[in-house]
Every structure is written in structure tokens, then in C-alpha cells.
Amino acid sequence: MPISASCAPPTTRRGSGVTEVAAWSLRLHGVGNASAVALGSAMATIERDGAPWLTIDCGGEGLTAFEAAYGDTPRALFMTHAHMDHIAGFERLFVASYFDEARRGNVRLYVPVTLLPLLHQRVASYPNALAEGGANFWDAFRVIPVGDHFWHDGVRLEVFPARHHWPDTAFGLRLRGSLVWTGDTRPIPEMLAKFADADELVAHDCALQGNPSHSGIDDLEREYPRALLARCLLYHYASAEDGAALRARGHRVGMPGEVVALRDPAGEQPG
Numbered sequence: 001m002p003i004s005a006s007c008a009p010p011t012t013r014r015g016s017g018v019t020e021v022a023a024w025s026l027r028l029h030g031v032g033n034a035s036a037v038a039l040g041s042a043m044a045t046i047e048r049d050g051a052p053w054l055t056i057d058c059g060g061e062g063l064t065a066f067e068a069a070y071g072d073t074p075r076a077l078f079m080t081h082a083h084m085d086h087i088a089g090f091e092r093l094f095v096a097s098y099f100d101e102a103r104r105g106n107v108r109l110y111v112p113v114t115l116l117p118l119l120h121q122r123v124a125s126y127p128n129a130l131a132e133g134g135a136n137f138w139d140a141f142r143v144i145p146v147g148d149h150f151w152h153d154g155v156r157l158e159v160f161p162a163r164h165h166w167p168d169t170a171f172g173l174r175l176r177g178s179l180v181w182t183g184d185t186r187p188i189p190e191m192l193a194k195f196a197d198a199d200e201l202v203a204h205d206c207a208l209q210g211n212p213s214h215s216g217i218d219d220l221e222r223e224y225p226r227a228l229l230a231r232c233l234l235y236h237y238a239s240a241e242d243g244a245a246l247r248a249r250g251h252r253v254g255m256p257g258e259v260v261a262l263r264d265p266a267g268e269q270p271g
């Protein structure tokens with residue numbers, strides 16, 4: 001699968017060798033852990049025809065990177081969990097969305113239903129969203145609680161539990177046939193056997209060393225078959241040096257700002 005590290009849309013070769021812009025791609029806004037500010041918040045946007053389609057999480061550095069890439073703020077997001085490096089951009093996104101009448105209430109926010117109370121506590125419970133009153137935090141958004149799947153723009157996406165801190169608080173996302181995004185997680189071989197069985201690119205939490213919160217490369221090499229590891233794109237590492245070490249071990253490692261071509265998803269409905 002070709003990789004473009006520039007801001008240009010990724011290209012892919014199809015048919016008779018003609019190079020076309022990939023219809024689907026993934027832009028990595030950040031690939032670092034919560035302390036690796038220089039690598040950016042672990043956050044990405046699925047692009048369609050080079051335009052943002054669905055953004056995964058809303059960290060502080062990640063939102064800044066989104067704005068730099070597109071000159072805009074996200075209009076559709078999926079939330080994996082409520083750690084700060086994944087949600088710290090929400091106050092800014094509220095302001096940007098609430099004070100734009102065309103956007104107010106129209107920024108789609110897909111939230112796993114068991115995550116909703118946590119997200120509300122962490123970003124939306126501040127007394128008076130506006131000092132002058134008259135607004136609820138969620139007025140800026142169109143919140144869509146989701147279970148094990150949801151539809152966005154006519155395409156079906158699947159949601160699965162990850163292993164990160166506490167059950168039912170962290171989730172991964174699957175765009176069948178195209179992408180699996182694990183979110184923050186320990187190894188989840190049983191989930192990926194089910195939710196990554198259609199040759200997807202698997203963007204996976206991975207650092208050089210694991211811990212009770214996150215995967216390390218020893219964990220993944222022990223628990224995942226080689227064919228799955230070959231489809232993994234590792235992110236959420238501690239430093240550029242650690243990224244280089246992961247790469248030296250033969251793994252594919254995401255870079256901040258990188259745009260990766262994706263295969264077309266299999267779940268789209270006609271019309």
C-alpha cells in the first residue's frame with residue numbers, strides 16, 4: 001500500500017498503470033502518546049476524495065493539526081474514549097461550532113453509548129457553557145449514541161471494545177475492507193480476528209515498551225500472527241527515536257501528518 005508523507009492527496013495505481021487520487025485515505029494528525037506532544041495527539045481523519053470524511057477523536061494538538069491540514073474544523077467525529085489527549089480539543093470545537101449558525105447543532109458526533117456519561121463529565125459539565133448563559137454544550141453538536149455499529153454518509157461502520165483501563169470505556173472503529181483503528185488498547189487478538197478479517201489496514205496503539213494501559217511491540221509480536229502484524233500501522237509511541245526503533249524491527253510506523261491510501265470500504269450502500 002503506497003504511503004504519502006506530504007499534504008498532497010495520496011495516489012494509487014489502478015488498472016493500466018494510470019495514477020489516480022485514492023478515493024479513501026487516512027490522515028494521521030498525531031501519533032504520539034499523551035506525553036509526546038511533539039508527535040501530536042493520537043488522532044486521525046478518514047478522507048474521501050481528499051476531503052475530511054470522519055475524524056477519530058479530538059485531542060488538543062490533534063485539532064490544531066486538523067485545522068492546519070484543512071483550514072477548517074471537523075464536521076463529523078467518532079470518539080474512542082475520554083482520556084484528555086483524545087478530547088482536549090472539544091472546548092475549542094464547541095466555540096468554533098456554536099458561533100457558526102450553519103454548523104451549530106450540525107457537527108455529527110458519534111459516541112459509544114457507554115462512553116457518553118464519561119464524555120459529558122469530562123467536557124460538557126462545566127457550569128454554563130457560555131458565561132452569559134443561554135447555551136448547552138451539546139447545542140453545538142449533533143450527538144449520536146452508537147452501539148456496535150452506525151451509519152455515516154451512507155456507509156456502515158462497526159464499533160468494538162478495546163482493552164484500555166476499564167471495560168466499556170474504550171472502543172475501536174472498523175471501516176470494513178478498508179481500515180481498523182484500535183484506539184488506545186492492550187493487544188486484542190480476539191477482537192481483531194473478528195473485526196479485522198477483511199484485509200483492512202490496522203492502525204494500532206503500540207509503543208516500544210508496553211504497560212498496563214498500552215500495547216508494546218513485544219506484546220503485539222507475541223500475540224498477533226505475522227499476517228496481521230504485516231497489516232498494522234503503529235501509532236501512539238513515545239518519541240521519534242522509539243518510532244525509528246519500531247521501524248528497525250520491521251514494522252510500519254505512522255508519522256504525524258502522513259496520509260495513507262486506503263482500500264475502498266465494503267460497507268457502502270448504493271444511492
Ligand SMILES: [Zn+2]
Pocket residue numbers: 081083164184
Ligand atoms: Zn487513553
